[in-house]
Amino acid sequence: MTMPTTLFDKVWDAHEIHRSESGESLLWIDRHFVHEGSFHAFNKLRERSLPVARADLTFGIADHYVPTLTRRLDDIDDAKVRGMIEQLTDNTREHGITLFGLNDPRQGIVHVLGPEQGLTQPGLLMVCGDSHTSTHGAFGSIAFGIGASEVAHVLATQTLWQSRPKQMRLTVEGTLAPGITAKDIALTWIARLGADGARGHAIEYAGSAIRGLSMEARLTLCNLSIEGGARCGMIAPDETSFAYVEGRPWAPEGERLEQAIRYWQTLKSDDGARFDRDITLDAAEIVPTVTWGVSPEEALPIDSCVPDPATQHDESKARQMRDSLDYMGLTPGQKLTDIAIDRIFIGSCTNARIEDLRAAAEVLQGRRSRVPGIVSPGSTQVKQQAEAEGLDAVFREAGLEWRESGCSMCVAMNGDLVPSGERCASTTNRNFKGRQGPGARTHLMSPAMVAAAAVAGHLADIREL
Amino acid sequence: MTPIKILDTLACPLALANVDTDQLIPARFMKEPRSIGYGQFLLHDLRYDESGSPHPGFILNHPEAEQAQVLVARRNFGGGSSREAAVYALVDHGFRCVIAPSFGDIFSSNAVNNGLLPATLPEAEIERLLAHLGSEPGPVRVDLEECRVRAGTLDLEFEIAPSWRTKLLNGWDDIDMTRQHQPQIARFAADYARRHPWLETPPGDATIISRG
Numbered sequence: 179m180t181m182p183t184t185l186f187d188k189v190w191d192a193h194e195i196h197r198s199e200s201g202e203s204l205l206w207i208d209r210h211f212v213h214e215g216s217f218h219a220f221n222k223l224r225e226r227s228l229p230v231a232r233a234d235l236t237f238g239i240a241d242h243y244v245p246t247l248t249r250r251l252d253d254i255d256d257a258k259v260r261g262m263i264e265q266l267t268d269n270t271r272e273h274g275i276t277l278f279g280l281n282d283p284r285q286g287i288v289h290v291l292g293p294e295q296g297l298t299q300p301g302l303l304m305v306c307g308d309s310h311t312s313t314h315g316a317f318g319s320i321a322f323g324i325g326a327s328e329v330a331h332v333l334a335t336q337t338l339w340q341s342r343p344k345q346m347r348l349t350v351e352g353t354l355a356p357g358i359t360a361k362d363i364a365l366t367w368i369a370r371l372g373a374d375g376a377r378g379h380a381i382e383y384a385g386s387a388i389r390g391l392s393m394e395a396r397l398t399l400c401n402l403s404i405e406g407g408a409r410c411g412m413i414a415p416d417e418t419s420f421a422y423v424e425g426r427p428w429a430p431e432g433e434r435l436e437q438a439i440r441y442w443q444t445l446k447s448d449d450g451a452r453f454d455r456d457i458t459l460d461a462a463e464i465v466p467t468v469t470w471g472v473s474p475e476e477a478l479p480i481d482s483c484v485p486d487p488a489t490q491h492d493e494s495k496a497r498q499m500r501d502s503l504d505y506m507g508l509t510p511g512q513k514l515t516d517i518a519i520d521r522i523f524i525g526s527c528t529n530a531r532i533e534d535l536r537a538a539a540e541v542l543q544g545r546r547s548r549v550p551g552i553v554s555p556g557s558t559q560v561k562q563q564a565e566a567e568g569l570d571a572v573f574r575e576a577g578l579e580w581r582e583s584g585c586s587m588c589v590a591m592n593g594d595l596v597p598s599g600e601r602c603a604s605t606t607n608r609n610f611k612g613r614q615g616p617g618a619r620t621h622l623m624s625p626a627m628v629a630a631a632a633v634a635g636h637l638a639d640i641r642e643l
Numbered sequence: 644m645t646p647i648k649i650l651d652t653l654a655c656p657l658a659l660a661n662v663d664t665d666q667l668i669p670a671r672f673m674k675e676p677r678s679i680g681y682g683q684f685l686l687h688d689l690r691y692d693e694s695g696s697p698h699p700g701f702i703l704n705h706p707e708a709e710q711a712q713v714l715v716a717r718r719n720f721g722g723g724s725s726r727e728a729a730v731y732a733l734v735d736h737g738f739r740c741v742i743a744p745s746f747g748d749i750f751s752s753n754a755v756n757n758g759l760l761p762a763t764l765p766e767a768e769i770e771r772l773l774a775h776l777g778s779e780p781g782p783v784r785v786d787l788e789e790c791r792v793r794a795g796t797l798d799l800e801f802e803i804a805p806s807w808r809t810k811l812l813n814g815w816d817d818i819d820m821t822r823q824h825q826p827q828i829a830r831f832a833a834d835y836a837r838r839h840p841w842l843e844t845p846p847g848d849a850t851i852i853s854r855g
């Protein structure tokens with residue numbers, strides 16, 4: 179009898195080319211995404227006169243620096259921003275790499291576009307020079323972010339050296355209450371285990387509540403794995419995942435699809451497979467959650483109060499809390515629902531898929547936002563879909579800006595930013611100091627909660643709307 | 644890459660937890676070419692106020708910080724974004740080693756790929772080291788062969804993955820290492836393609852390469 183094996187080990191083993199004496203594995207890479215920020219890696223290749231080993235497995239995507247007010251390169255005022263997009267075009271063209279560029283109808287944020295185009299499939303090993311590559315694990319792939327030296331290594335060899343991480347299973351059993359989303363599950367576990375709680379581990383999300391999630395929600399959950407420090411997050415593929423992949427441009431068809439599905443069905447952890455850690459959450463315990471501080475671990479149920487460092491016994495935690503409250507401009511004991519906001523942002527690879535936009539639009543339907551805000555769809559196709567459904571009109575009538583797709587205010591690289599000192603309710607993934615612009619204050623939450631905050635002008639409980 | 648064996652240098656105490664890569668180098672500087680030197684961007688928004696004047700109390704603005712090759716910080720150093728620019732900023736400033744209780748995974752591998760040693764010490768020992776250094780850079784000796792850091796009367800053993808230690812000690816580069824395995828990679832790729840024929844499926848439409 180063979181040893182019971184985890185999903186992660188099955189996928190890893192299928193990609194292991196070689197194992198070194200010190201235990202590092204040389205892994206085969208199925209899909210490699212590059213974006214504007216990958217220019218360091220292309221420069222490294224150039225310095226050493228190395229070609230791209232497998233241009234056919236490499237895909238270029240313009241997302242981090244793209245403007246959201248226009249799709250015309252010439253309209254970008256900042257020459258350096260324009261240069262970043264041009265550099266990606268030049269590098270992909272030079273090496274014969276497929277590019278989803280600024281004005282491509284399939285353009286989108288890499289982690290929205292990959293699944294949408296059927297490039298993301300179960301059982302693959304996928305990398306990108308972006309930490310939220312963990313998103314693609316939602317299909318039962320091993321997917322993780324890498325740095326520029328590693329990007330150069332993958333470009334040159336289509337392989338990567340990695341040491342096998344430990345494994346953690348995060349089980350969520352039961353039924354989520356209405357309005358509770360994957361974002362709330364993620365913020366809940368990260369608040370409980372810490373922003374480095376899953377460091378060194380690959381997470382497998384399991385349990386009935388996870389199996390019940392839509393593909394979009396699974397993508398949100400796996401996306402946020404990195405915010406808990408995990409190397410990657412994955413979910414065993416099932417009918418939901420197969421149905422999503424089928425019919426997409428890069429998906430197999432006919433007999434090949436049947437062959438693929440037969441393989442995909444083997445991709446699950448066997449009964450009795452061993453995990454280094456097992457964490458269980460009760461779905462019924464999960465409530466709408468928002469962040470109050472400057473790390474995703476600083477999150478609380480929306481009906482609670484800003485924590486008080488004076489009641490924190492652990493001095494290092496108290497110190498961190500004081501520092502966070504100081505940056506965020508909050509008072510201990512203040513109700514979270516009393517925190518007034520200056521603007522909102524709905525976007526990013528975490529929460530800008532069609533389902534997310536529908537959830538936000540449902541709350542905003544027939545209402546006005548009290549604050550300004552931007553809605554940037556996760557991809558150009560999501561934008562078209564939303565427009566076909568009339569969601570753009572809902573956002574516009576609520577007083578929000580309906581923009582083009584890109585990373586936008588998630589990382590503020592394209593110039594969309596939250597002014598210093600202002601407070602933003604955001605569907606993104608990082609509330610780090612300065613993430614949305616120097617001095618910007620970010621509160622993370624689900625799309626419906628951001629919409630509720632827009633309507634109320636302060637953080638609000640979706641259950642009371 | 645320059646190998647590391649022993650660093651006899653100054654250590655800068657940075658008594659902060661969760662110093663993420665967005666803080667190590669804010670995103671707006673990442674459009675710059677590496678050739679201009681990324682050291683000036685290191686911890687920029689902690690180091691300078693909004694008008695660009697240095698905060699006098701911040702450790703990197705200490706006159707001796709320029710000579711320090713070691714940075715000591717609290718837990719979860721380098722979490723967040725995979726930007727290798729965070730490591731470039733540290734390296735270009737002159738750092739060869741960061742000592743902390745824990746690091747972001749991607750940060751650590753980026754560090755090793757640039758000859759920057761991410762050394763792990765238990766939280767309590769980091770606190771002793773920080774207390775010893777106080778508020779200014781102070782002398783330390785980091786010995787990678789023995790995995791020890793010494794400062795004053797402190798003599799502490801740090802941790803680093805063995806494969807990373809070997810790479811840092813020798814200044815090895817991954818691409819060279821991997822190219823020795825080329826025949827094995829080619830065999831694997833052919834076999835892998837045979838086992839996963841559905842992955843060859845090209846997309847239906849022909850307009851793959853867009854105009855950008």
Ligand code: SF4
Nearest residue numbers: 310526527585588589
């Ligand atoms: S939307 Fe934000 S998190 Fe996602 S890829 Fe873009 S910058 Fe990264």
